[in-house]
Structure formats: C-alpha cells, structure tokens
Amino acid sequence: MARRPTIKDIARRAGVSESAVSFALNGRPGVSEETRARIRRVAEELGWQPNSAARALSGERAGVVGLVLARPAHTLGVESFFLQLVSGVQEVLGAARTALLFQVVEDLDAECALYRRWWAERRVDGVLVVDPRTRDPRPGLLAGLGLPAVTVGEARPAPALSSVRADDARAMAQILDHLHGLGHRRIVHVAGLPELAHTARRIASLRAEAQRRGLRPQEVRSVPTDYSDTEGAAATRRVLNEPAPPTALVYDNDVMAVAGAGVAAELGIPVPGRLSLVAWDDSALCRVTHPRLTALVRDTAAFGRLAAEELLAVLGGGQPRVRLAEQPRLEPRESTAPPPPAY
Amino acid sequence: MARRPTIKDIARRAGVSESAVSFALNGRPGVSEETRARIRRVAEELGWQPNSAARALSGERAGVVGLVLARPAHTLGVESFFLQLVSGVQEVLGAARTALLFQVVEDLDAECALYRRWWAERRVDGVLVVDPRTRDPRPGLLAGLGLPAVTVGEARPAPALSSVRADDARAMAQILDHLHGLGHRRIVHVAGLPELAHTARRIASLRAEAQRRGLRPQEVRSVPTDYSDTEGAAATRRVLNEPAPPTALVYDNDVMAVAGAGVAAELGIPVPGRLSLVAWDDSALCRVTHPRLTALVRDTAAFGRLAAEELLAVLGGGQPRVRLAEQPRLEPRESTAPPPPAY
DNA sequence: GCCCCGAACTAAACCGCATTAGTTCCGGCC
DNA sequence: GGCCGGAACTAATGCGGTTTAGTTCGGGGC
Numbered sequence: 001m002a003r004r005p006t007i008k009d010i011a012r013r014a015g016v017s018e019s020a021v022s023f024a025l026n027g028r029p030g031v032s033e034e035t036r037a038r039i040r041r042v043a044e045e046l047g048w049q050p051n052s053a054a055r056a057l058s059g060e061r062a063g064v065v066g067l068v069l070a071r072p073a074h075t076l077g078v079e080s081f082f083l084q085l086v087s088g089v090q091e092v093l094g095a096a097r098t099a100l101l102f103q104v105v106e107d108l109d110a111e112c113a114l115y116r117r118w119w120a121e122r123r124v125d126g127v128l129v130v131d132p133r134t135r136d137p138r139p140g141l142l143a144g145l146g147l148p149a150v151t152v153g154e155a156r157p158a159p160a161l162s163s164v165r166a167d168d169a170r171a172m173a174q175i176l177d178h179l180h181g182l183g184h185r186r187i188v189h190v191a192g193l194p195e196l197a198h199t200a201r202r203i204a205s206l207r208a209e210a211q212r213r214g215l216r217p218q219e220v221r222s223v224p225t226d227y228s229d230t231e232g233a234a235a236t237r238r239v240l241n242e243p244a245p246p247t248a249l250v251y252d253n254d255v256m257a258v259a260g261a262g263v264a265a266e267l268g269i270p271v272p273g274r275l276s277l278v279a280w281d282d283s284a285l286c287r288v289t290h291p292r293l294t295a296l297v298r299d300t301a302a303f304g305r306l307a308a309e310e311l312l313a314v315l316g317g318g319q320p321r322v323r324l325a326e327q328p329r330l331e332p333r334e335s336t337a338p339p340p341p342a343y
Numbered sequence: 344m345a346r347r348p349t350i351k352d353i354a355r356r357a358g359v360s361e362s363a364v365s366f367a368l369n370g371r372p373g374v375s376e377e378t379r380a381r382i383r384r385v386a387e388e389l390g391w392q393p394n395s396a397a398r399a400l401s402g403e404r405a406g407v408v409g410l411v412l413a414r415p416a417h418t419l420g421v422e423s424f425f426l427q428l429v430s431g432v433q434e435v436l437g438a439a440r441t442a443l444l445f446q447v448v449e450d451l452d453a454e455c456a457l458y459r460r461w462w463a464e465r466r467v468d469g470v471l472v473v474d475p476r477t478r479d480p481r482p483g484l485l486a487g488l489g490l491p492a493v494t495v496g497e498a499r500p501a502p503a504l505s506s507v508r509a510d511d512a513r514a515m516a517q518i519l520d521h522l523h524g525l526g527h528r529r530i531v532h533v534a535g536l537p538e539l540a541h542t543a544r545r546i547a548s549l550r551a552e553a554q555r556r557g558l559r560p561q562e563v564r565s566v567p568t569d570y571s572d573t574e575g576a577a578a579t580r581r582v583l584n585e586p587a588p589p590t591a592l593v594y595d596n597d598v599m600a601v602a603g604a605g606v607a608a609e610l611g612i613p614v615p616g617r618l619s620l621v622a623w624d625d626s627a628l629c630r631v632t633h634p635r636l637t638a639l640v641r642d643t644a645a646f647g648r649l650a651a652e653e654l655l656a657v658l659g660g661g662q663p664r665v666r667l668a669e670q671p672r673l674e675p676r677e678s679t680a681p682p683p684p685a686y
Numbered sequence: 687g688c689c690c691c692g693a694a695c696t697a698a699a700c701c702g703c704a705t706t707a708g709t710t711c712c713g714g715c716c
Numbered sequence: 717g718g719c720c721g722g723a724a725c726t727a728a729t730g731c732g733g734t735t736t737a738g739t740t741c742g743g744g745g746c
Contacts, residue, residue: 120392
C-alpha cells in the first residue's frame with residue numbers, strides 16, 4: 001500500500017516550507033513564479049491530491065454535496081427520472097471536483113434527521129432537495145441550519161433558498177392543446193402523489209386549462225396515485241369502467257403510462273382508436289409498447305446540470321434565485337389520435 | 344445559522360477536559376461512570392455530532408464508502424437493478440453511520456481515475472465495485488492502492504478482495520429446466536455486454552447446460568447486446584426472422600425483455616403461443632406487459648445489503664472472502680408455455 | 687550610506703478530534 | 717508512615733491542510 005504524499009513531502013522535495021507549497025498550489029501570492037512552477041512540478045510527480053478531511057477541517061469546503069431520496073424502497077428503480085437527474089448533476093459537480101453524497105431513506109422524517117446529522121457532522125457543503133411538497137418542512141429546516149440548498153422542482157421556495165424547476169403549467173397546457181386539438185373532450189390526468197409540489201402544479205394547471213376551454217370538471221380531471229405501476233393500472237381500470245369513460249389519459253410518469261397501456265390492452269380497448277395515451281416523461285419504456293406512447297420529453301440530465309450549477313453558485317456566495325428549466329417538448333407518437341366519432 | 348457544537352463546548356459545559364469528553368463519548372476507559380453519563384447528557388443536549396473531517400483526519404475512518412457507475416449517460420435509468428442495489432446497500436451503511444459517495448462516470452478509465460483521486464484525497468474508506476469485467480483493471484488497481492473493496496458480481500476477484508455474487512450458472516440452469524421441460528429446443532439468450540463477468544458466466548452456463556441436454560450450439564445460443572432496449576429489440580427481430588427461429592427467448596434484463604415482447608407483438612407472433620419469453624430480473628415492467636413476463640426474481644436489495652455488510656467486514660479488518668447471494672427464483676407467468684406442436 | 691518597503695519566504699497557530707504521556711489523589715500494604 | 721499502584725482525569729501532540737504573523741533580503745529613494 002503506497003503512502004499518500006502530503007504537502008510536507010512536497011516541501012521537503014522542493015526545498016521550501018510547507019506554507020510555500022500551500023501558497024503555490026492554491027494560486028495565492030507569496031511565492032515567485034519559478035518556485036510556484038517547481039512546486040507544481042513536484043506535486044505532479046508525487047501525484048499529490050489535497051487530503052479532503054484536512055481541507056474541510058481548516059475551514060474550506062468539504063467538497064461534498066448531498067442528495068437524499070425519501071421513498072419507500074419498493075417504489076424505487078423503475079422510473080428513469082432519478083438516475084438521469086443524478087447523472088446530469090454529476091457532470092457539473094465532477095468538473096468542480098465536488099462529490100455527491102447520495103442517500104435513500106424511507107420517509108421525510110428520516111430525511112430531515114439526515115440533514116441535521118450531515119450539518120452537525122459538517123459532512124456536506126450543501127444539498128439538493130428533491131420532491132418538494134406543498135407543505136414542506138425541509139426548506140425551513142435547512143434555512144435554520146444555514147445549510148445551503150437548492151430545491152429541485154419548487155416554485156416558491158423559502159426566501160433564502162435557490163430553486164430550479166420546470167414550467168409544469170405550460171407543459172400541461174401543451175398536452176391539452178394536443179389532445180383538445182385532436183378533439184378530445186373527456187380527459188383524465190392520472191397524477192402522482194398529490195402532496196408533491198409539482199403534482200399540485202400540474203393538477204392546478206389542468207383545471208385552469210380546462211376552464212379556459214369551457215370544459216367541465218367532470219369531463220377533465222385529475223386522479224391521484226402514488227406513482228406506482230399498480231396504482232396507475234388501478235386508476236386506469238377505474239376510470240375506463242365509468243359510464244362515460246375518458247377518451248384520453250395523461251400519466252404523470254412513464255411507468256404508469258405503460259401500466260395503463262397494459263390495462264387498455266387487457267380490456268380490449270384499442271389505442272389510439274378508442275383511447276389516447278400521453279406519458280409525462282419519456283424513456284425507453286414509452287418506445288417499447290405498441291403502439292409507442294406519445295410523451296412529454298424533458299431533458300432531465302440538463303435539469304440536473306442546472307440544479308448543480310445553481311448549487312455551486314450558492315456555495316460560491318451567489319444570491320438565491322429561481323431558475324426555469326428548458327421547456328419540455330411533446331413528442332407525438334402512435335398512442336394519440338382523434339377520439340372515436342361515436343363520442 | 345447555529346454554530347455547530349464541538350467537544351470543547353461539551354468540555355466547558357460539563358466542567359471537564361476535552362480528552363475526558365473524547366474518552367466518554369467513545370466508550371473508552373479513563374472516566375468514571377457518573378462523569379461519562381454527565382458528558383453524554385451534555386452532548387445530547389447540545390446535539391453534538393463528531394465533525395467527520397476531524398475524525399477522518401485523526402486517523403479514524405472517513406465514514407464514507409464509494410460506488411462508481413461507469414455507464415454512458417443515455418443507458419442509465421430504465422433498469423431497476425441499480426437503485427434497488429443502492430437502497431439495499433444503504434440500509435446497512437446507514438445503520439453503521441457510513442455515507443455513500445455515488446458517482447456516475449462515462450467509462451472505465453474515468454472510474455479508475457476517480458479511484459486514484461479518492462484514494463489520494465482519502466475521501467473514502469473503501470469502495471464497492473460493480474459491473475466486474477472479464478479482464479478488469481480495477482481489482483489490481485485497488486489492491487495496489489490498498490483501498491479496501493468488495494466486487495459485486497465477480498466470481499474470482501483478485502486474492503486481496505472480497506466479493507459477493509449471484510450463482511448465475513445455477514440460475515441459468517433453472518431457466519433451462521423450465522424451458523426444456525416445457526418442450527423448447529431452440530432457445531436464444533439475448534445477453535448483455537459480453538465483457539461483463541456475469542454475462543460471460545451466463546453464456547458459459549447456457550452452453551454447458553445445452554450440452555448436458557444434448558442440444559446443439561445452433562439450437563441454443565447467446566447473442567450479445569449492450570443491454571439497451573434498442574439492441575434488445577434489434578436482436579429479437581434478427582433471430583425471429585431466421586429460417587428456424589427460436590421458440591423461446593431469455594433476456595438478460597427486464598428492459599430488453601419488454602422491448603422483445605414489443606417486437607413479437609409487432610411481428611404478429613403470439614406469446615406464449617408461438618414464442619416464450621423469460622426476463623432475467625423482475626420489476627414492474629415485467630408485470631405491465633401482456634402477457635406478463637415470466638421472470639427470474641432476485642432480491643436485489645438483499646444483494647446490496649450483503650455487499651455492504653461484506654465491505655464493512657473488510658473495513659473492520661475481516662479476511663477477504665467470496666459470498667454467494669440467495670438463490671434467485673423463477674416466477675412463471677403467462678409468457679412461457681410449451682412451444683407450438685408444429686415445431 | 688542609511689532607511690524603508692515590498693517581495694519571497696518561513697514559523698507558528700488553528701481547525702476538531704484521537705491518543706499518548708503525564709499528573710493527582712486515594713486506598714492498601716508492609 | 718512511607719511507598720506503590722491504579723483510577724480518574726488533564727496536558728500536549730499529531731493528523732494535513734490554510735492562514736496569519738513574522739523574518740530576510742535586496743533595491744530604490746533621499
């Protein structure tokens with residue numbers, strides 16, 4: 001096991017003091033250019049990297065940001081959203097030599113406890129808060145602790161926090177444009193968890209858009225689920241068995257959309273002949289069903305990059321602000337068509 | 344922003360020296376039981392948590408382990424395997440107050456570079472190595488650095504490393520038992536990346552099992568893919584268009600299996616009437632298709648727990664060893680049936 | 687020729703904890 | 717009564733950096 005070189009090794013080898021090494025490698029004044037170059041060369045030779053603990057201890061940043069995912073274990077994994085987001089986050093963090101502490105916990109209480117612990121342990125410089133809720137204890141907690149944070153998907157964060165989010169209202173309007181334009185008048189939105197802020201925004205937007213078009217609440221409405229394939233399928237079955245079933249369904253994620261397509265197949269309802277389907281979020285799933293699903297395509301990795309950039313900006317002392325993600329695009333595929341004339 | 348309490352604060356408040364506090368809170372001798380209790384109480388009141396950087400700096404563990412996922416960004420996310428694994432890993436790590444540094448990188452070179460950096464920065468105490476390959480530079484590198492590691496999915500790791508893995512050979516035998524028992528004689532295994540060690544094991548096992556049953560290589564064989572829905576679909580289309588197409592297909596992951604089911608539907612080939620499908624790894628996906636897919640069910644979270652336990656054991660000074668995951672179970676659903684009599 | 691100043695560098699303190707080397711005090715023993 | 721030993725505690729050191737407070741030295745100004 002090789003020994004890790006320290007600045008002491010560099011200092012000895014370059015014939016200078018340890019402080020000179022520190023100055024040289026951090027680009028501060030106090031050493032001549034020749035010395036700086038020499039020290040740099042030696043550090044390079046030795047393959048030196050600053051000990052992250054020592055750095056963190058002497059007041060610098062820890063070089064770590066945290067991301068907690070509070071979800072029951074069994075709902076994990078099928079959705080493409082998270083790994084995409086995380087991969088975008090890391091593109092930006094990696095370039096800034098910042099690591100990502102990632103943790104999956106069972107619920108919101110555990111998440112809050114974890115923030116407290118991370119703060120007390122000085123383990124992270126800041127956190128990305130995902131799945132913001134309508135009444136969310138986290139922004140207040142983080143603001144109180146003074147732990148820098150960026151909420152991902154929140155419209156009105158606590159004043160002290162930055163936020164990045166998508167324009168869900170406009171996206172929903174886009175979907176309604178598409179379906180209404182095709183002639184659909186009875187539309188059900190199979191929504192995700194209603195406590196989540198973005199779900200609430202989508203539901204509100206659906207209602208507003210419907211009203212704007214003179215459609216009544218019994219014709220166009222949202223039904224809540226927990227995002228799982230099971231509840232997505234159950235909700236689909238329920239609304240399709242109503243006396244005047246919808247002619248179009250909008251799903252809040254790809255997994256439920258695929259599950260819904262399965263239910264339609266099982267009930268013998270042709271898609272898009274008698275039923276149109278739209279998925280919010282695209283992924284391989286939407287392209288492997290038959291017919292392929294019309295989907296709202298978002299660049300989730302770009303969203304992650306935006307979030308990471310914003311967090312780094314906050315860590316660098318920037319002012320908190322709200323940034324909007326690039327507008328998603330509706331990709332029409334074979335699962336949407338005009339409703340049957342009979343209706 | 345509240346100030347984080349340190350042992351100095353505790354010492355002052357409890358009227359003892361800092362060392363007494365350290366002794367008391369770490370359960371070592373040198374303080375009386377009353378004093379220990381008092382110090383514990385004060386620490387509790389103040390909400391003290393050890394500063395992770397200071398701990399790491401004074402020779403203790405950093406309390407962090409790393410996990411690097413080397414995959415091009417676009418192949419991320421649809422598979423359920425990883426988040427499940429990670430959630431299992433964290434159940435165990437969380438209990439041991441150990442954090443997980445998680446990073447997504449583009450390729451193996453970047454992964455190796457990251458291990459070097461983490462090692463030099465003393466950022467992690469150990470790492471979990473996933474996606475082991477047939478000729479893998481990582482175990483050698485890690486052994487050379489002296490960075491404790493557990494490979495997840497490797498049969499014969501470098502002698503210095505621990506490993507947890509599944510018994511792919513027996514699982515494959517199980518699948519062949521099922522299909523052969525139903526009467527299938529022409530079977531294609533749509534495999535994942537051939538460089539991955541577990542893919543190689545599955546391919547070898549398929550060949551061995553076929554031979555044992557007197558089936559020829561042109562009847563029972565593996566075709567490689569990159570795990571994506573695209574290649575899974577392409578491979579399916581290719582083999583189904585052959586003069587003597589297989590009557591059963593075994594897919595190395597759930598995403599490809601669902602994509603394959605889509606291709607069969609598109610080609611008008613009834614499942615399971617003329618074609619049986621098996622997915623390696625179960626997930627919501629396998630239950631939303633029609634028919635639902637027969638799948639090899641593994642407890643991936645348990646696999647993650649096993650890996651984390653083993654890594655903690657290694658960090659605690661345990662001997663390197665190889666541990667087998669619980670045997671997976673084949674869950675027959677509607678996608679497998681006897682082949683058509685004509686064949 | 688002396689003084690002052692800034693550039694270039696070194697010494698030392700500090701971050702928060704673990705740990706080793708003392709120190710104090712008390713009781714038991716001869 | 718003096719000595720020894722152990723329990724209970726304190727002081728001091730180190731981990732590997734950053735940073736502040738010196739120190740040295742050479743050159744320019746008067």
